[in-house]
Amino acid sequence: xxxxxxxxxxxxxxxxxxxxxxxxxxxxxxxxxxxxxxxxxxxxxxxxxxxxxxxxxxxxxxxxxxxxxxxxxxxxxxxxxxxxxxxxxxxxxxxxxxxxxxxxxxxxxxxxxxxxxxxxxxxxxxxxxxxxxxxxxxxxxxxxxxxxxxxxxxxxxxxxxxxxxxxxxxxxxxxxxxxxxxxxxxxxxxxxxxxxxxxxxxxxxxxxxxxxxxxxxxxxxxxxxxxxxxxxxxxxxxxxxxxxxxxxxxxxxxxxxxxxxxxxxxxxxxxxxxxxxxxxxxxxxxxxxxxxxxxxxxxxxxxxxxxxxxxxxxxxxxxxxxxxxxxxxxxxxxxxxxxxxxxxxxxxxxxxxxxxxxxxxxxxxxxxxxxxxxxxxxxxxxxxxxxxxxxxxxxxxxxxxxxxxxxxxxxxxxxxxx
Amino acid sequence: xxxxxxxxxxxxxxxxxxxxxxxxxxxxxxxxxxxxxxxxxxxxxxxxxxxxxxxxxxxxxxxxxxxxxxxxxxxxxxxxxxxxxxxxxxxxxxxxxxxxxxxxxxxxxxxxxxxxxxxxxxxxxxxxxxxxxxxxxxxxxxxxxxxxxxxxxxxxxxxxxxxxxxxxxxxxxxxxxxxxxxxxxxxxxxxxxxxxxxxxxxxxxxxxxxxxxxxxxxxxxxxxxxxxxxxxxxxxxxxxxxxxxxxxxxxxxxxxxxxxxxxxxxxxxxxxxxxxxxxxxxxxxxxxxxxxxxxxxxxxxxxxxxxxxxxxxxxxxxxxxxxxxxxxxxxxxxxxxxxxxxxxxxxxxxxxxxxxxxxxxxxxxxxxxxxxxxxxxxxxxxxxxxxxxxxxxxxxxxxxxxxxxxxxxxxxxxxxxx
Numbered sequence: 001x002x003x004x005x006x007x008x009x010x011x012x013x014x015x016x017x018x019x020x021x022x023x024x025x026x027x028x029x030x031x032x033x034x035x036x037x038x039x040x041x042x043x044x045x046x047x048x049x050x051x052x053x054x055x056x057x058x059x060x061x062x063x064x065x066x067x068x069x070x071x072x073x074x075x076x077x078x079x080x081x082x083x084x085x086x087x088x089x090x091x092x093x094x095x096x097x098x099x100x101x102x103x104x105x106x107x108x109x110x111x112x113x114x115x116x117x118x119x120x121x122x123x124x125x126x127x128x129x130x131x132x133x134x135x136x137x138x139x140x141x142x143x144x145x146x147x148x149x150x151x152x153x154x155x156x157x158x159x160x161x162x163x164x165x166x167x168x169x170x171x172x173x174x175x176x177x178x179x180x181x182x183x184x185x186x187x188x189x190x191x192x193x194x195x196x197x198x199x200x201x202x203x204x205x206x207x208x209x210x211x212x213x214x215x216x217x218x219x220x221x222x223x224x225x226x227x228x229x230x231x232x233x234x235x236x237x238x239x240x241x242x243x244x245x246x247x248x249x250x251x252x253x254x255x256x257x258x259x260x261x262x263x264x265x266x267x268x269x270x271x272x273x274x275x276x277x278x279x280x281x282x283x284x285x286x287x288x289x290x291x292x293x294x295x296x297x298x299x300x301x302x303x304x305x306x307x308x309x310x311x312x313x314x315x316x317x318x319x320x321x322x323x324x325x326x327x328x329x330x331x332x333x334x335x336x337x338x339x340x341x342x343x344x345x346x347x348x349x350x351x352x353x354x355x356x357x358x359x360x361x362x363x364x365x366x367x368x369x370x371x372x373x374x375x376x377x378x379x380x381x382x383x384x385x386x387x388x389x390x391x392x393x394x395x396x397x398x399x400x401x402x403x404x405x406x407x408x409x410x411x412x413x414x415x416x417x418x
Numbered sequence: 419x420x421x422x423x424x425x426x427x428x429x430x431x432x433x434x435x436x437x438x439x440x441x442x443x444x445x446x447x448x449x450x451x452x453x454x455x456x457x458x459x460x461x462x463x464x465x466x467x468x469x470x471x472x473x474x475x476x477x478x479x480x481x482x483x484x485x486x487x488x489x490x491x492x493x494x495x496x497x498x499x500x501x502x503x504x505x506x507x508x509x510x511x512x513x514x515x516x517x518x519x520x521x522x523x524x525x526x527x528x529x530x531x532x533x534x535x536x537x538x539x540x541x542x543x544x545x546x547x548x549x550x551x552x553x554x555x556x557x558x559x560x561x562x563x564x565x566x567x568x569x570x571x572x573x574x575x576x577x578x579x580x581x582x583x584x585x586x587x588x589x590x591x592x593x594x595x596x597x598x599x600x601x602x603x604x605x606x607x608x609x610x611x612x613x614x615x616x617x618x619x620x621x622x623x624x625x626x627x628x629x630x631x632x633x634x635x636x637x638x639x640x641x642x643x644x645x646x647x648x649x650x651x652x653x654x655x656x657x658x659x660x661x662x663x664x665x666x667x668x669x670x671x672x673x674x675x676x677x678x679x680x681x682x683x684x685x686x687x688x689x690x691x692x693x694x695x696x697x698x699x700x701x702x703x704x705x706x707x708x709x710x711x712x713x714x715x716x717x718x719x720x721x722x723x724x725x726x727x728x729x730x731x732x733x734x735x736x737x738x739x740x741x742x743x744x745x746x747x748x749x750x751x752x753x754x755x756x757x758x759x760x761x762x763x764x765x766x767x768x769x770x771x772x773x774x775x776x777x778x779x780x781x782x783x784x785x786x787x788x789x790x791x792x793x794x795x796x797x798x799x800x801x802x803x804x805x806x807x808x809x810x811x812x813x814x815x816x817x818x819x820x821x822x823x824x825x826x827x828x829x830x831x832x833x834x835x836x
Contacts, residue, residue, distance in 0.1 A: 009540075042488040069462050070459065094522075096514040132425045
């Protein structure tokens with residue numbers, strides 16, 4: 001994409017009304033635009049990062065054997081009543097009425113909806129186990145929406161739901177889902193601790209949260225960076241008086257984390273109240289056993305920025321970067337420079353390499369370098385009158401200091417073989 | 419995907435509470451599940467069709483040089499006030515209040531939002547023209563939501579917005595967008611008439627609607643199937659007393675259509691009230707000239723079903739079909755049949771061909787054939803004890819009557835060369 005034609009304008013300064021680094025950097029670099037607290041638009045650069053995050057999540061959920069579906073956001077009151085959550089979630093669920101007096105909620109989660117659907121699909125033990133997932137927009141009346149993409153009032157989640165005959169089948173799937181989650185976060189360059197947590201609103205059993213260390217987080221976690229043991233402080237506190245948690249390495253620290261995912265064993269909490277049942281081989285009916293598995297899509301985008309930046313801007317991991325290469329034509333844009341830069345751009349794109357081409361005229365070299373650092377694309381390629389004289393290009397990794405001079409062949413080899 | 423593991427259960431009969439064919443067929447074939455009137459979930463088969471529709475739309479919008487973004491659904495009242503549409507759209511916009519008394523609307527469209535964002539991006543004539551689009555969930559308080567996916571209260575739109583210095587630039591883009599739209603609908607197997615229409619709530623100029631003939635439609639259109647001239651009857655009626663529309667072929671008929679897309683020249687209607695301006699080369703300020711371009715994603719899925727089915731079920735065009743091949747293992751599932759069928763399935767998938775494999779045991783051949791016709795995947799491949807004896811497979815197009823016997827090599831050649 002040519003930067004001169006993109007719907008993009010970086011800002012000179014960080015916004016003054018933001019506290020969280022992800023909000024500051026993503027706004028200044030024009031990845032997002034705040035409509036109101038906790039509600040953001042994704043601009044084209046941000047959209048591409050988000051799409052990459054979604055792609056990684058999709059690939060791992062599909063590899064788990066799950067199929068994608070999509071549920072709505074606007075829910076009738078009736079579907080929330082059997083489980084008691086029309087009342088139970090009233091503090092966080094946005095509600096509205098239409099002119100006929102019917103009441104609706106904007107879904108903060110989808111257990112009730114998916115269980116309702118499953119009643120039309122699951123009848124027998126032969127229909128189990130099954131799992132489905134969606135990547136969908138959720139809403140949550142959130143008074144503390146001040147952390148950029150970390151805590152939204154409108155936000156996107158990947159939520160997966162599994163259906164089983166019994167706990168054994170649920171446990172088997174739960175462990176596989178845990179491994180899939182580890183892969184998701186690792187592929188995005190994140191260190192996520194599998195953390196023991198309470199079941200929250202969903203379950204009386206313990207659940208697991210996937211926690212990434214960052215000062216922007218809102219969760220206190222006891223963890224050992226060596227053995228990986230982690231426990232949410234809410235459990236430790238609840239157990240006060242009992243023994244403290246311990247780990248093999250004995251190097252537990254209390255630290256601040258952001259929760260990027262969670263997995264819950266729901267049991268029959270959502271199936272029993274609406275009679276989501278299956279018949280076993282003898283024809284006897286039992287409630288379906290369920291699990292639920294969430295990943296915060298926007299929160300991942302924000303978390304990556306929190307843990308991967310320097311004083312100049314964002315440093316995107318290649319797996320989620322908006323483009324792989326930021327090509328900068330710097331200095332006076334002579335016809336010769338323009339021709340050479342256009343040719344390289346066309347060649348790179350033809351090789352399937354994703355390039356943002358800063359072809360802007362009348363913008364200083366310094367401004368282009370600063371924008372490139374702020375935007376944080378992994379590889380910067382510079383072409384100028386000087387590099388053309390040498391028959392080479394400048395190549396630099398976003399987090400590297402060293403600039404290499406490379407020929408076009410070396411450049412193409414480098415990117416096509418990565 | 420193996421059908422035995424998919425979150426899918428076709429129904430024996432059409433639902434009794436639906437009138438529109440798309441609602442009946444998509445429900446019975448388990449592509450969608452109705453949560454309430456005008457609000458549906460997409461089940462895995464339906465999700466794949468929808469994803470294909472989205473992919474085609476994206477490809478053509480990207481080819482137009484537009485970049486994808488994503489705006490939120492939850493809007494503060496303040497952003498709707500300057501244009502007068504907080505009042506003007508009150509009949510169709512769902513509204514809510516939070517416990518602090520703040521008022522919000524669920525967006526039925528995004529002109530106000532995108533113009534607000536553009537104020538942070540467009541400052542000079544050098545920043546123009548630009549265009550951006552999104553595929554996003556919209557809400558509309560809709561009393562007549564009884565046509566399946568044709569008219570939803572929660573629905574997905576592709577909406578594109580363009581920004582220009584003047585009408586000339588807008589007109590140039592408008593014509594290119596019109597051509598892109600024609601490609602979109604043609605690629606989905608639809609005949610869409612470019613129809614003169616009023617500007618509606620958006621514009622006092624005429625606009626163009628893209629109309630597909632079907633008895634399920636709610637628009638009356640005067641059109642000529644030979645020369646392609648089309649005019650929405652709302653214009654003809656408004657002009658009553660003036661001359662009637664005419665076309666070169668003189669074969670105008672009045673017919674029922676569904677509107678799958680529309681394009682509007684907005685002018686400065688949305689830029690002027692919020693001072694979205696640009697500076698020209700002399701430093702003088704002017705309001706930005708805008709256009710808006712919509713395509714109904716869910717409505718397209720529904721429309722394709724309305725125009726492409728027979729008395730047995732849906733006939734998906736290959737470009738949007740949930741899978742390309744429906745592989746049916748029929749008759750008693752002997753170890754030999756199972757082995758041969760699994761091998762063919764694995765071979766097809768390895769070649770990159772999308773296959774739904776009906777590997778269900780204990781389901782009669784007749785039921786599998788009926789399900790395949792109902793679901794409507796373009797190519798049916800049957801393997802049975804008999805076909806194995808002959809060393810061949812049965813191949814049949816969904817809309818063809820003739821069954822061909824083909825070898826594995828012929829089958830693979832057929833699909834890899836299509």
